[in-house]
Amino acid sequence: MIDRNEIQTAEEPAVELDVGRFIDPERFEKERQAFFLNRTQLLAFTADLPEPGDYYATEVAGRPILIVRGKDGVARAFLNACRHRGVQIAEGCGHAKAFVCPYHAWTFGLNGDLIGVPGRAAFDGLLKDRGLIELPCAEAIGFILVHPQPNGHVDVDEFFGPIKDHLAGYRYENLRLVREFKTIARINWKHAVDGGVEGYHVPFLHPQTVGPMTLPQFLHLDWGLHHTLVTVGPDILKLKDIPEEEWPEYCEFSCSNAIFPNSIVIAGEAMGIFQRSDPADEPGKCNYIFRLYGWGKNPSEEQLAKDNYVADMLIKVAMEEDMRVQSNSQVMMEAGAVPSIILGRREQNVLRMHHNYDRLIGHDPAAALAAQGLAAAAE
Numbered sequence: 001m002i003d004r005n006e007i008q009t010a011e012e013p014a015v016e017l018d019v020g021r022f023i024d025p026e027r028f029e030k031e032r033q034a035f036f037l038n039r040t041q042l043l044a045f046t047a048d049l050p051e052p053g054d055y056y057a058t059e060v061a062g063r064p065i066l067i068v069r070g071k072d073g074v075a076r077a078f079l080n081a082c083r084h085r086g087v088q089i090a091e092g093c094g095h096a097k098a099f100v101c102p103y104h105a106w107t108f109g110l111n112g113d114l115i116g117v118p119g120r121a122a123f124d125g126l127l128k129d130r131g132l133i134e135l136p137c138a139e140a141i142g143f144i145l146v147h148p149q150p151n152g153h154v155d156v157d158e159f160f161g162p163i164k165d166h167l168a169g170y171r172y173e174n175l176r177l178v179r180e181f182k183t184i185a186r187i188n189w190k191h192a193v194d195g196g197v198e199g200y201h202v203p204f205l206h207p208q209t210v211g212p213m214t215l216p217q218f219l220h221l222d223w224g225l226h227h228t229l230v231t232v233g234p235d236i237l238k239l240k241d242i243p244e245e246e247w248p249e250y251c252e253f254s255c256s257n258a259i260f261p262n263s264i265v266i267a268g269e270a271m272g273i274f275q276r277s278d279p280a281d282e283p284g285k286c287n288y289i290f291r292l293y294g295w296g297k298n299p300s301e302e303q304l305a306k307d308n309y310v311a312d313m314l315i316k317v318a319m320e321e322d323m324r325v326q327s328n329s330q331v332m333m334e335a336g337a338v339p340s341i342i343l344g345r346r347e348q349n350v351l352r353m354h355h356n357y358d359r360l361i362g363h364d365p366a367a368a369l370a371a372q373g374l375a376a377a378a379e
Contacts, residue, residue, distance in 0.1 A: 007216060010348035016340050017354060018368035019333045022188040028283040030361045035261040036061035036279060037148055040136075040159050042263040043067065044144040045274055047175040047293055048093065049075055053110060056093045059287065060148045061279045065135065066090050066099075067144060070110045075139045077146040078112050078132035089132075093180075099132075108132050140164075142172025143265075160259075163223035167257065170267035175293035178271070179311040181319070184280060185288035189262050190357070191326040192277035192288060196264035197229040197256050197349040205325060209317045220348045225260035225356055227349040258353060270310045271295075275318075284330050290318055340369060 020027055041060050048056045049069040056067045057080055064080035066089070082089050082101035089099045089108065098115065099108045107116030112132035120127065136147040136154040141164065145154050157164065185192070195201070199218035203211045219230035232253045239247055254268030266273035272293040277286040292314060294307040332338060343351040358365055 007346065008218060008220060008348075009345040010220070010351060012345070012348070012351060014342060014344045015351060015354075015365070016342050016369065017365045018340055018372060019338060020368055020372075021354065021357065021363075021365075022190065022330060022333050023283050025283055027361070027363065028188075028279065031261075031357070032061045032279050034361050035357075037063060038152070039261070040145050040147045040152070040154050041261075042143055042159075042259045042265070043077075043146050043276075045175055045265075045272075045291075045293065046075075046139060046142045046144065046173045047177055047272075048144070048291075050176070050297075051095070053095045053097060054093070055090055055096055055099075057088075057090045058276075058289070059278060060146075062281065063148045064088055065146060065148065066132070067137070067146065068096075068110050068112075075137060075144050076110075076112065077135040077137035077144075079135065079150075081133075082106050082108075083114065083130045083132065084117075093177075141168040142175070143167070161224050161226065163226045163228070163257065163259075166221070166223070166228065166255075167265070170255065170272075172265070172267065172272060174295055174297070175272045176295075176297055176299070177291065178294050178307045179292045179315070181290040181315050183288050183319075185277065185286050185323060186284060186327040187277070187286055187288075187323070187330045188283050189277040189279050189286040190354075191330060192275060192286065192322075193258055193262050193264060193353065194350045195322050195326060196266075196275060197227050197258045197353075198347050199229055199231060200344070200346045202231075205321055206317060209313065209321065222349075222352055227258045227353060229256045229258075229349055230254075231256065258349065260353075260356070271307065271314065273314070284334055288323075290315065339372060 043058055044056050044067055049067060052069050052071050052073055054069045058065055065077055066080035067075060067077045069075050080088050080090055084101065084104055084106045087101050087103045089101050105118050108131065109115045112134055114127060114130045117127060133150055135150055136152050138145050138154040138156050140156045145156060145159055147154050202214050213233050215232050215234060217232060221228035230253055236253065254266060256264060256266045258264055262277050264275040274291040276289045280286050292311040
């Protein structure tokens with residue numbers, strides 16, 4: 001493909017889609033229920049909880065979740081709420097021997113058990129089975145999966161499907177956290193996912209940052225609900241005359257993987273990345289999480305400095321370049337400036353993801369566009 005200077009395009013035709021997928025409150029609620037609150041989610045890397053006692057507090061569509069590595073080394077997930085009055089018991093990430101509610105000092109062990117209650121006798125025997133509410137959780141190939149409902153089920157093989165072997169080859173379990181950036185972003189959650197696995201924009205939006213590091217030959221891999229964008233750098237051309245057995249482990253490429261519904265996990269030579277855009281309280285906002293990781297457990301001072309330099313650059317690209325145009329797109333859609341969007345054959349990952357979104361909630365974009373046209377004609 002590179003030798004022939006070819007650009008990969010989809011076999012499927014370009015499509016016109018309604019903008020309601022980014023701004024319609026009714027659709028937004030359908031997505032929250034179908035894609036998030038009642039489906040297994042990829043919420044963390046193994047690297048986010050490397051040691052017993054490590055924890056990571058996050059959420060799924062407003063549902064507070066606490067992931068903890070127990071004394072036995074097992075990762076568990078709980079609803080992040082005290083069983084007394086419902087107060088959140090942990091924030092951010094860190095290390096703890098136990099979790100103490102700030103309201104009345106109810107204390108919970110790393111396994112979720114209620115282990116301390118001031119004035120226990122005053123509760124008249126009602127404290128049995130009052131530990132944290134546990135959620136289905138599984139850990140595999142460097143990832144932690146959680147179902148946000150206590151009666152849900154996590155099946156690792158079913159969740160990942162055929163992308164599992166592809167992801168396993170990158171050894172995400174060897175990452176270590178370098179930096180985290182979080183914000184309430186002025187975008188629908190799908191904007192961030194779309195940008196994570198679409199290379200068409202790279203030379204135009206990023207001409208001074210990641211653009212020059214990237215050749216225009218992007219490879220798109222369709223795994224069903226999950227999708228991969230393979231990006232290559234100019235130095236890959238140097239490998240042409242070198243025997244394959246002498247190639248380095250990372251051959252000047254990176255893989256950006258969209259894990260349904262809204263997690264982007266990236267493996268590159270410089271860093272690993274975890275991005276999650278979680279629906280907030282309205283269609284045009286999301287809780288945006290951007291976490292950056294270095295490779296190897298015991299980095300040198302030189303490697304740490306390099307990691308921090310790359311992390312600063314990638315956060316700048318994400319917020320000042322990607323997020324800037326995505327937010328503008330969201331605002332323009334809400335203002336009625338565009339009646340529809342078009343996805344072309346060079347945006348095949350995005351095109352296929354939106355087909356999946358529509359299929360799973362029974363949305364007919366052609367009917368939505370027709371109804372929109374009738375409404376406009378009636379005005």
